[in-house]
Amino acid sequence: MSLFFDILAGSLMAAGLIFFVGTVTGMLRFPDFYTRMHAGGKGDTLSTILILLGAAVHVSEDFFHDPIHQWGVLLVMVKILGIAAFLMLTSPTSTHALMRAGFEDAHETDETVVDKDQDGPSLEELQSRTWEERS
Amino acid sequence: MNGFILGVALFMLLLVGALLYRVCVGPTAIDRIVAVNAIGTKTTVLLVLIGLLFDDVGMFVDFAVAYGLLNFMGSLAAARYFQRSERRAEADLRHPLPIQSNGGDA
Numbered sequence: 084m085s086l087f088f089d090i091l092a093g094s095l096m097a098a099g100l101i102f103f104v105g106t107v108t109g110m111l112r113f114p115d116f117y118t119r120m121h122a123g124g125k126g127d128t129l130s131t132i133l134i135l136l137g138a139a140v141h142v143s144e145d146f147f148h149d150p151i152h153q154w155g156v157l158l159v160m161v162k163i164l165g166i167a168a169f170l171m172l173t174s175p176t177s178t179h180a181l182m183r184a185g186f187e188d189a190h191e192t193d194e195t196v197v198d199k200d201q202d203g204p205s206l207e208e209l210q211s212r213t214w215e216e217r218s
Numbered sequence: 219m220n221g222f223i224l225g226v227a228l229f230m231l232l233l234v235g236a237l238l239y240r241v242c243v244g245p246t247a248i249d250r251i252v253a254v255n256a257i258g259t260k261t262t263v264l265l266v267l268i269g270l271l272f273d274d275v276g277m278f279v280d281f282a283v284a285y286g287l288l289n290f291m292g293s294l295a296a297a298r299y300f301q302r303s304e305r306r307a308e309a310d311l312r313h314p315l316p317i318q319s320n321g322g323d324a
Binding site: 100116124134138163169177178187 | 255259
């Protein structure tokens with residue numbers, strides 16, 4: 084039983100680390116602001132949630148093997164899951180707010196990531212619109 | 219298992235050190251803020267892992283909750299600070315709010 088929990092927690096943490104490596108690689112190597120934001124926003128959330136789930140599974144092992152401190156362990160587990168749920172709400176929110184701030188600040192895209200043949204308004208036209216025209 | 223958790227924590231610390239490159243040389247201010255936000259999120263996780271290593275998760279998980287809340291507030295405040303408000307002011311000039319009247323008492 085203990086081996087089962089160890090393998091589950093270890094694989095969850097390892098998956099989180101893999102996603103964090105992807106996040107860091109993207110944030111260091113991508114060419115412009117929007118693509119860096121893309122890497123940082125998604126991978127950061129997912130890797131955090133995976134590593135916290137691994138920690139919760141590791142803690143929950145004591146829930147079955149330590150009958151004296153059972154309810155304290157359950158409380159800690161619920162708190163860790165609460166952090167994961169909280170980050171699942173707040174991390175996309177702050178990413179959205181920062182992305183909007185960068186968009187308002189008229190950041191430019193790198194030419195290697197823009198599709199020149201697309202229809203519709205360009206990024207500069209979108210950025211020059213006012214708030215009413217955008218909505 | 220403790221050795222594995224220590225390895226995970228040290229590897230995360232290494233990657234956070236790599237993210238510090240983006241904080242130092244990031245071409246725009248918001249790049250730096252995004253990197254600092256990611257580092258703060260990872261600090262929350264690192265606090266939980268430190269709690270696991272010290273066999274005292276009950277105390278460290280509260281630190282992690284507080285740090286997560288502060289990190290969220292900080293990034294929202296930074297985003298608001300750097301958001302350009304000129305365009306909103308232009309739109310307000312074109313569609314002004316009705317001036318509040320107090321009934322002529324003043």
